[in-house]
Amino acid sequence: MSDLVWSTLWRLHIPNKLKIFGWRVCHDILPTRENLARKRIIEDRTCEICTRGDESALHVLWECSVAQDVWAGSIRKLQKGICEVREIRQLVESMIHKLNLEELELFFVQAWLIWSQRNLVLHGGKLQDPTRLVQRAEDFLKEYREDQDIPATGIGAVIRNDSGEVMAAISAKGPAVFDSEEAEVLACRKAVEFAVDSGFYSVIIEGDNCTVMNSIQSMSRTRANISKLGHFYEDIGCIILGLQEVSISCVSRSANTVVHSLARHARIIEDEVAWLELVYGVPGIYAGYNI
Known part of the structure; x- marks a missing residue:
C-alpha cells in the first residue's frame, strides 16, 4: 500500500474500527468469496x-x-461516475485524489455499511432500502463528530456463551445524553452492532433498563416507535432483522456489574477497546452505560 493511502487513512476522523476496515480493504484481505476460493476454502x-x-x-x-x-444516492462525488479500475486499491487511491477528507470519511463509512449489510444478508437478513444506508452513513459521521466535542458517557457490552464464558467485550465512549433511557438505548445499539461485527448472528439481548428492553421487543413485532428516541430503536430493529435468532429480556442491575465496569472504563479511553476470545456457544449480549 502506498504511503499516501496509509497516511491519509490514519488521518481520517472516523472510529478506529473503520480505519482497520479500510486497512483490510486496501490490503484486499476481506473474507470475500474470491479470497476464500483463492485459499481453497470454497470453490464458487x-x-x-x-x-x-x-x-x-x-x-x-x-x-x-x-x-x-x-x-447512486450518496453525494455526487461518491456516485459511480469514475474511471474504470481493476482493483480495490486503485479505487481507494482514486478516491483519495478526488475527495477531500470529510468526503473520504463518508466513503469509508458507506463502504463499511455496505460490507456489514452483505454479512447480514449472507446470514439470513434482508436487504435494506439503499436510501436508509445512505442516511445511516451521514448520521453515523454526524454523531461521531459531535461526540468528540462534548462530555461523553461510557458504554460497555459483554457477549457470553450459554455456559457463561465471555466470548467478547467492548468498552466505548458514547455521546452526552439526557436520561437513562437514551443512555441504555445507545448502549444497546452499540452492543448489537458489536455482536454483528464480531460474527454472532444468533443472540440473546439482555439489559437492566426494562423500558428499553420492552421497546426493542415491541419494535421486533410492530417495527414502529414514535418517541423522541424512535430513530435509535429503528436502527436496532434494522440490525435485528439481519440476525438469525434473537430474544430480548430485562435483567437486574446486579447481574450487569461487569458491563457497568466496562462503561466506567470507557470514560478514560480515547475511542473504544474490544476483546475477543475463541469460545463458542449461543451468545448473550449484556449492554450497559455510565453517565
Whole structure:
C-alpha cells in the first residue's frame, strides 16, 4: 500500500474500527468469496447477492448492483461516475485524489455499511432500502463528530456463551445524553452492532433498563416507535432483522456489574477497546452505560 493511502487513512476522523476496515480493504484481505476460493476454502466465487460476477472486494463494495444503488444516492462525488479500475486499491487511491477528507470519511463509512449489510444478508437478513444506508452513513459521521466535542458517557457490552464464558467485550465512549433511557438505548445499539461485527448472528439481548428492553421487543413485532428516541430503536430493529435468532429480556442491575465496569472504563479511553476470545456457544449480549 502506498504511503499516501496509509497516511491519509490514519488521518481520517472516523472510529478506529473503520480505519482497520479500510486497512483490510486496501490490503484486499476481506473474507470475500474470491479470497476464500483463492485459499481453497470454497470453490464458487460468485457473488451470492447479485449472482452477476465474482465477489471481489471491488465487486462487493463498488460494482455489485446492490452497492451501486447505495452509491447512486450518496453525494455526487461518491456516485459511480469514475474511471474504470481493476482493483480495490486503485479505487481507494482514486478516491483519495478526488475527495477531500470529510468526503473520504463518508466513503469509508458507506463502504463499511455496505460490507456489514452483505454479512447480514449472507446470514439470513434482508436487504435494506439503499436510501436508509445512505442516511445511516451521514448520521453515523454526524454523531461521531459531535461526540468528540462534548462530555461523553461510557458504554460497555459483554457477549457470553450459554455456559457463561465471555466470548467478547467492548468498552466505548458514547455521546452526552439526557436520561437513562437514551443512555441504555445507545448502549444497546452499540452492543448489537458489536455482536454483528464480531460474527454472532444468533443472540440473546439482555439489559437492566426494562423500558428499553420492552421497546426493542415491541419494535421486533410492530417495527414502529414514535418517541423522541424512535430513530435509535429503528436502527436496532434494522440490525435485528439481519440476525438469525434473537430474544430480548430485562435483567437486574446486579447481574450487569461487569458491563457497568466496562462503561466506567470507557470514560478514560480515547475511542473504544474490544476483546475477543475463541469460545463458542449461543451468545448473550449484556449492554450497559455510565453517565
